[in-house]
Amino acid sequence: MTKTVTPKLAAEVMYKADILCCICRDRGDHIHHVDGDNQNNHFDNLVLLCFDHHxxxxxxxxxxxxxxxxxxxxxxEELYEFNQKKRQHLLEQFDTPIFQLTSESLLKSSLTALLIIEIEKTKEEYYQSERNVEVLHQIIKYSAYTNERISYVVLSLLYEVSGNTRYGLTTNGAILIGSLVEHYFPFSYEKDRMPENLGLATQCINIAFGISYDALIWLNNLSIASWGMMIYKHIYKYGKHIGSEALLEEVVKSFDELIGTLNRPERNDLDQAIQLVSCFKNDLNRRRMDFPDLPHDLFEIVRSQSNKDRNLSNTSP
Ligand SMILES: [Zn+2]
Known part of the structure; x- marks a missing residue:
């Protein structure tokens, strides 16, 4: 009889891996038997891998x-150790023994909890309104109180929203998302908060990718994609500010991935999209936070799509 990996054992493997493929640290989906023996379900013989690495x-x-x-x-082993440290770090950060808390820090924690609840409510509202991004506007006002925790919650929400771009995000919606990212990232410019901000930067890059990808592939809308790519620019600027080569590289890599996904032999309508992404990528080092110089025809498309989009969202009830 074949012995299968029990749910309990599978859960343990996935927990230790934090649901990541140990090779690439993307999402892991397959439990692999290290020695190739599918009957050997000893914990040490199991590892979580993504589809490709499996x-x-x-x-x-x-x-x-x-x-x-x-x-x-x-x-x-490296991933397990990393995850363990990550969890330990979180515990130390959020589970300071209560007797060491000053009333000031108690007040701050309470405020954080309250704001997280408000943000969760807004998220519900967003889905109840059939993904109307405008409802997220109210989150902006909490940004004065943001910290790593709150920024994490907001950026996770925006990441989810960016994945819904294809269901009809408008230019106004993309501008709002960009503005929210700017309000919540970085959550502080203090030098010793840099490591936490670097963690959040990846989420911002994913948001930029999500909007630009969906806008170009699904909506064929260069205007929305442009606002998505302005988020890249914001993150890149922060990378320069703190002198993080790794972060700058991460942004460039995401741009290249975006261009990679646009190279589809079955689609002959993506030339302008590729051109647009290249313009934004080549513009990263210019300091001013505005759109890059675009070739005339591209500029006209962006302008007319933006006008159309913005009029549409003005007239809707
Ligand atoms: Zn992998």
Missing amino acids: HEASITGGLRRKLSAELIVRYR
């Missing part, structure tokens, strides 16, 4: 070098 670990024959068991284990 494939790479399982291939037989072919020219590609297979991921060896030793290599996978090495990656796995």
Whole structure:
């Protein structure tokens, strides 16, 4: 009889991995048996991998070098250690023993909790209004009180919203999302808050990607995509401000990925989209926070789509 991985064991593997593929740290979906023996369900023989790396670990024959068991284990140990430290860090940050709290910090924690509840309510409202981005406007006013926790909650919400771009985001909506990102990232310019901000920066890059990708592939709307790419610029500017080469590279990498997804042989209508993304990418080092110089025809498309979009959203009830 085949012994399967029990739900409890699978949960343990996924928890230790924080649902990440140990090789690329993207979402992991497959529990792989390190030694190739599907009957050996010992915890040490299991590892979470994404679809691609599961494939790479399982291939037989072919020219590609297979991921060896030793290599996978090495990656796995590193990820487990990383996750453990991450959790420890969170605990230390948020679980300070209560007797050490001053009344000032108690007040601050209460305020944080209250604002997170308000943000959650706004999220509900957004879905109840059939994804009307305008309802998110009320979140702006809490930004004066933001901290790592609140910024994290807001940016996670915006990431979710960016994934819904294809369901009819407008130029106004994209501008609002960009403005929210600017209000909540970075949550502080203090130098010792840099590591936490770097963690949030990735979320912002994902938001920029989500809006630009959906706008170009699904909506064919260069105006919305342009506002999505202004978010990249904001993050890049912060990267320059703190001198983080890694962050600058991350932005450029996301741009390249975006261009990569637009190179589709089955679509012959994406030339202008590729041109637009390249213009924004090449503009990253210019200091001013406005649109790059666009070739005349591209500029006209962006302008007319923006006008059309903004009139539309003005006349809607
Ligand atoms: Zn992977």
